[in-house]
Amino acid sequence: MPRTRWRLALTAAAILVTAGSLQAPANAAQDTTDYTLAVDTSRQGPKIDDTMYGVFFEDINRAADGGLYAELVQNRSFEYSTADNASYTPMTAWTPTGTGEAAAVSDDGRLNARNRTYLRLRPDGTTTGTGVVNSGYSAGIPVTEGKRYDFSVRARTDRAAGTPLTLALRSADGVALANPLRVTARGDRWAKYTGTLTATATSTTGRLALTAGGTGTVRLDMVSLFPRDTYKGRPGGLREDLAEKIAALRPGFVRFPGGCLVNTGSHEGYDAASGWQRKRSYQWKDTIGPVEERATNANFWGYNQSYGLGYYEYFQYSEDIGAMALPVVPALVTGCGQNRATDDPVLLRRHIQDTLDLIEFANGPATSEWGGKRARMGHPEPFGLTHIEVGNEENLPDAFFERFVEFREAVEARHPDITVISNSGPDASGATFDRAWQLNRDAGVAMVDEHYYKSPQWFLENNDRYDSYDRSGPKVFLGEYASQDNRFRNALSEAAFMTGLERNADVVKLASYAPLLASTTAVQWRPDMIWFDSTRSWGSTSYETQKLFMTNTGDRVVPSTSSATPALSGPIEGAIGLSTWATSAAYDDVSVTAADGTPLFSDDFSAGDSRWTRATGTGSWTVQDGRYVQSDATAENTLVTAGDPAWHDYDLRTKATKLSGEEGFLIAFGVKDTGNHYWWNLGGWNNTQSAVEKSVGGAKRTMVSDGTSIETGRTYDVRVEVRGRQVTLYLDDRKWGSFTDDKVAEPFRQVVTRDGKDLVVKVVNAQDAAARTAIDLGRATRVAPTARVTTLSGSPDAVNTADDRPIAPRTSTLTGVAATFTHTFPPNSITFLRVRTQ
Numbered sequence: 001m002p003r004t005r006w007r008l009a010l011t012a013a014a015i016l017v018t019a020g021s022l023q024a025p026a027n028a029a030q031d032t033t034d035y036t037l038a039v040d041t042s043r044q045g046p047k048i049d050d051t052m053y054g055v056f057f058e059d060i061n062r063a064a065d066g067g068l069y070a071e072l073v074q075n076r077s078f079e080y081s082t083a084d085n086a087s088y089t090p091m092t093a094w095t096p097t098g099t100g101e102a103a104a105v106s107d108d109g110r111l112n113a114r115n116r117t118y119l120r121l122r123p124d125g126t127t128t129g130t131g132v133v134n135s136g137y138s139a140g141i142p143v144t145e146g147k148r149y150d151f152s153v154r155a156r157t158d159r160a161a162g163t164p165l166t167l168a169l170r171s172a173d174g175v176a177l178a179n180p181l182r183v184t185a186r187g188d189r190w191a192k193y194t195g196t197l198t199a200t201a202t203s204t205t206g207r208l209a210l211t212a213g214g215t216g217t218v219r220l221d222m223v224s225l226f227p228r229d230t231y232k233g234r235p236g237g238l239r240e241d242l243a244e245k246i247a248a249l250r251p252g253f254v255r256f257p258g259g260c261l262v263n264t265g266s267h268e269g270y271d272a273a274s275g276w277q278r279k280r281s282y283q284w285k286d287t288i289g290p291v292e293e294r295a296t297n298a299n300f301w302g303y304n305q306s307y308g309l310g311y312y313e314y315f316q317y318s319e320d321i322g323a324m325a326l327p328v329v330p331a332l333v334t335g336c337g338q339n340r341a342t343d344d345p346v347l348l349r350r351h352i353q354d355t356l357d358l359i360e361f362a363n364g365p366a367t368s369e370w371g372g373k374r375a376r377m378g379h380p381e382p383f384g385l386t387h388i389e390v391g392n393e394e395n396l397p398d399a400f401f402e403r404f405v406e407f408r409e410a411v412e413a414r415h416p417d418i419t420v421i422s423n424s425g426p427d428a429s430g431a432t433f434d435r436a437w438q439l440n441r442d443a444g445v446a447m448v449d450e451h452y453y454k455s456p457q458w459f460l461e462n463n464d465r466y467d468s469y470d471r472s473g474p475k476v477f478l479g480e481y482a483s484q485d486n487r488f489r490n491a492l493s494e495a496a497f498m499t500g501l502e503r504n505a506d507v508v509k510l511a512s513y514a515p516l517l518a519s520t521t522a523v524q525w526r527p528d529m530i531w532f533d534s535t536r537s538w539g540s541t542s543y544e545t546q547k548l549f550m551t552n553t554g555d556r557v558v559p560s561t562s563s564a565t566p567a568l569s570g571p572i573e574g575a576i577g578l579s580t581w582a583t584s585a586a587y588d589d590v591s592v593t594a595a596d597g598t599p600l601f602s603d604d605f606s607a608g609d610s611r612w613t614r615a616t617g618t619g620s621w622t623v624q625d626g627r628y629v630q631s632d633a634t635a636e637n638t639l640v641t642a643g644d645p646a647w648h649d650y651d652l653r654t655k656a657t658k659l660s661g662e663e664g665f666l667i668a669f670g671v672k673d674t675g676n677h678y679w680w681n682l683g684g685w686n687n688t689q690s691a692v693e694k695s696v697g698g699a700k701r702t703m704v705s706d707g708t709s710i711e712t713g714r715t716y717d718v719r720v721e722v723r724g725r726q727v728t729l730y731l732d733d734r735k736w737g738s739f740t741d742d743k744v745a746e747p748f749r750q751v752v753t754r755d756g757k758d759l760v761v762k763v764v765n766a767q768d769a770a771a772r773t774a775i776d777l778g779r780a781t782r783v784a785p786t787a788r789v790t791t792l793s794g795s796p797d798a799v800n801t802a803d804d805r806p807i808a809p810r811t812s813t814l815t816g817v818a819a820t821f822t823h824t825f826p827p828n829s830i831t832f833l834r835v836r837t838q
Helices: 003-010 240-248 311-320 345-363 369-376 397-414 431-442 456-461 488-503 541-550
Strands: 032-039 094-098 101-105 118-122 130-134 141-143 148-157 163-170 181-185 191-198 203-212 218-227 253-256 324-329 387-390 419-423 447-454 475-483 508-513 517-519 530-532 537-539 556-558 560-562 575-579 583-594 599-603 621-624 627-630 640-642 650-661 665-673 676-683 689-696 699-706 715-723 726-731 734-740 748-755 758-765 770-776 783-793 810-815 820-825 829-837
Touching: 032 748, 032 758, 094 203, 101 130, 118 130, 148 163, 148 181, 163 191, 181 191, 203 218, 240 530, 240 537, 253 311, 253 508, 311 324, 311 345, 324 345, 345 369, 345 387, 345 397, 387 397, 397 419, 397 431, 419 431, 431 447, 456 475, 456 488, 456 689, 456 699, 475 488, 488 508, 488 541, 488 748, 488 758, 488 829, 537 541, 541 783, 541 829, 560 748, 575 583, 575 627, 575 676, 583 665, 650 665, 665 715, 676 715, 676 726, 689 734, 699 734, 758 770, 820 829
Parallel strands: 032 770, 253 324, 324 387, 387 419, 419 447, 447 475, 475 508, 517 530
Antiparallel strands: 032 560, 094 130, 101 118, 118 218, 130 203, 141 203, 148 191, 148 218, 163 181, 163 203, 530 537, 556 748, 575 640, 575 665, 583 599, 583 627, 583 650, 621 627, 650 715, 665 676, 676 689, 689 699, 715 726, 726 734, 748 758, 758 829, 770 820, 783 810, 783 829
């Protein structure tokens, strides 16, 4: 996912959703709208592959350490560093206790070259001993009464008699949560010590206390605590509830490990030659073998990744849930805001060889070098890798493709049965997207990965996106997509879009919502599919939607057609507005003139600002020297509005001057309210580009953009010409750009698939009116008189939480089913009718 969207994704103004987020039909005030749905069972549509829908796992929002990876000790090997996060030290999450010395040390006494830092304790012989306490992740270490927890530590001591170690679990306020465990470290060579703690109480704020007695020096590393109950009982494995929720989706594939983890940072190794660089792209060889010998790395999203969850575990989990493993490897071109190409032929050849070695690790016999490493880790049989992706969202398409070709040629020469996947950059359109697709088409690439995070309106408007794709060109892997919030209206729009994915299953071969996991206490990105805290996990409304589609996909599309919603698009209507974002700016001589020349509004601010309404409550607006000035250069989204929301077909003119700050200024038109408007963002994105953005329910999408930046102190003449659905924009009397906003956000979408003998009629009704639908399955079609109905429905603003699941599937039986019958689909609903044919 692109870093350039990070701030937008986390800004409340950008993810605020209101009832206007979904375009309502003209008669939405009525209780029911009539539709028709005709199914042609005499014809066959595209075949749907078993791998159509999958999941994308990236270590974002603490998805791995502190999430799916079940380790309960944070910073277990004392490797945290300021390279990971400015606030980190090797003692992060650890608190010294007792008397004596407790210090993190990096010297030749370390456990191994890759495990650079360890804990040195020098107890002073007092009865209290010397030790440390680990606070775990989030509020603490969660334990459940009666459950067992496996402890391990590497230790060495210079005390001839050995060093007694006491392990204790206690709550944050000091209450014992288990009987203590005692072991004695012996000898001045690293050795592993293990034991089991059984919880005597339940707590979410547990602490693991490790105390050394006696005297001398004891060195400790890899202090670990795992619940005995992991997914499929694998030691050092996965958190059970999270792994089960993913498995319940029955995904066809698992894409891993990223994302921005793959294509950011240095591409060097974690070794002395690189100076033990921490900010590196995710490299698979760092993540296999004994956990104490794996590399550590700075996570792009602002924390440390231990690689306890590595490539072997990804392959094993994919196999466990019956999904195709789909790894992503670096292309040596960075993205996610870094946008640099590494020009080092030797390093490129090394990464290409690493990719070939990865295929051998996955598919090679136990007698091969890398297949042997897999076998020694516990899996002698091959994993059966079929697809591999090179790169992720590279914003330098030519540089990326030059390197991609070398990867593809090397893989195809050695492994012609492996599908090598390319990508099309970080968005659904634009210059990078167009250039990347041209390169991919010209080279006959097998599959191209597309990514986009859009507003609900965009998803409703673009159901037909893949209808016009070249059937003989590269296939599409929709590797990352989501609507920009976790409300049910977002899931409704995604479901409407997914009917188009299935209809085009001959082009769209793989699709995965993203991101997959998010800890409530460590959120770098939203929306997310599955949320969790230390003891609970729950699916968002989008999780329930994805699950419904993923577990009812079917084998083949059955051609079908439906009527559209009676709706009037009408002209763009709305008032006007002025705003700034992290900038101080001044406005003057604002005027609005109707298309026939009739004056509608004029303000030179000589009489103050009484005609303007402060829409957001931010910023400092005052009239200064005859200009309307927003003087707070740190305030964001300072929108003020004026005029009539019913205005249409008009010219808006103003003079605008940037006074200071990071960006330029914003001119709004078509303003309905703070979350529903258009604005011309001149000098946005740290003054690197300009764009017109349409906001619907607070979720924005770009209508037109270019690289215009704004000079400080210069006054610009700005004109916006609105005619019907057409908008033309002028800057200093030169045409800057134009667009026509005439796509219909159709709220009624459907697709029909065949699953064995069943017809699965999938209908999305993303509006406040019920949809009374005359369904025609064809007079020659014989069907059972009853059908199984699964429905997701509720308020468009509903959000699933740990304590409340307003959006959950409800099943029922529909009677009176025949070749032709009528069914009314509830407002704001996703409904699957499973009809048995005879």
